């Protein structure tokens with residue numbers, strides 16, 4: 001049987017990984033400054049993560065949401081503690097798109113409305129409503145186009161208010177730091193205004209923290225740079241360090257009802273255990289603080305590259321050049337053995353390393369760039 005060929009692949013085949021490195025069959029070491037799309041948060045094959053999962057595997061790996069699973073409550077408590085969002089409610093699922101799909105659905109249940117406002121260059125996933133709220137017509141099938149979504153630019157208060165005034169918008173969904181779109185961020189004033197307008201017009205505000213959450217941005221969630229309380233916060237990627245887990249945090253004003261949301265796999269024992277291990281490592285190794293320190297170091301090095309603009313925050317960073325970075329990324333992989341990311345802004349090189357990255361790893365990147373540019 002052939003694989004359904006939807007991914008253009010680099011000719012690298014990792015068979016082993018440790019912390020910020022992956023290794024191919026020949027033992028060649030690659031520096032992973034991309035974390036497999038920002039998924040690797042606490043480093044590949046972290047010993048605590050492995051032990052935790054092995055222990056859990058020997059007890060019980062899975063049972064459905066028809067029975068009690070205390071690991072879900074432990075995870076809710078730990079996310080509450082680390083994010084300081086004690087009064088929110090946790091619903092678990094298995095991916096970023098599923099988290100956003102559930103968030104949008106919940107917003108619609110809660111407000112009784114159905115149109116969504118999203119932003120230019122947004123990426124929210126590939127399921128029905130999530131992909132409709134994604135600003136990329138190439139991945140929007142005719143089926144998805146039935147959803148009613150209006151795209152507006154970041155920081156355009158007038159456009160936002162005009163849409164909300166129409167009275168039919170269930171949700172405004174935004175990435176506090178755009179991922180796939182190329183690391184643009186809404187201005188602080190706009191974020192505050194967005195919260196106020198959503199309250200005024202009975203619209204749910206959804207913060208998509210699928211990529212920026214779980215301490216990658218230097219705060220637990222990137223939106224916490226602003227003093228807002230979104231109705232729903234979505235998360236995935238770094239949450240499981242590679243184990244498929246996603247979730248939404250729901251504002252206390254939004255009340256649950258049996259059957260409102262559901263999933264077979266979401267919140268299973270192994271998934272909860274993976275995420276608990278991630279949170280334990282983030283806390284013990286102070287990775288949130290470390291992300292901030294590494295950002296400072298990255299910026300000090302990047303400032304020396306002529307013509308490159310630094311974007312993003314924490315360890316969700318980008319370098320914007322005045323040329324397309326595709327060929328540069330190829331040379332970084334094949335000649336320098338360094339993984340980096342691209343974005344829908346073709347001039348942006350994305351840097352999304354494990355949160356355990358050290359100064360020496362950034363030195364390696366900047367030495368390589370100096371050679372190649």
Ligand SMILES: Cc1ncc(COP(=O)(O)O)c(C=O)c1O
Nearest residue numbers: 095096097123124125179210211
């Ligand atoms: C901000 C954001 N939201 C949602 C998603 C979708 O996540 P998943 O691929 O786990 O469905 C992504 C994936 O890149 C993302 O970056």
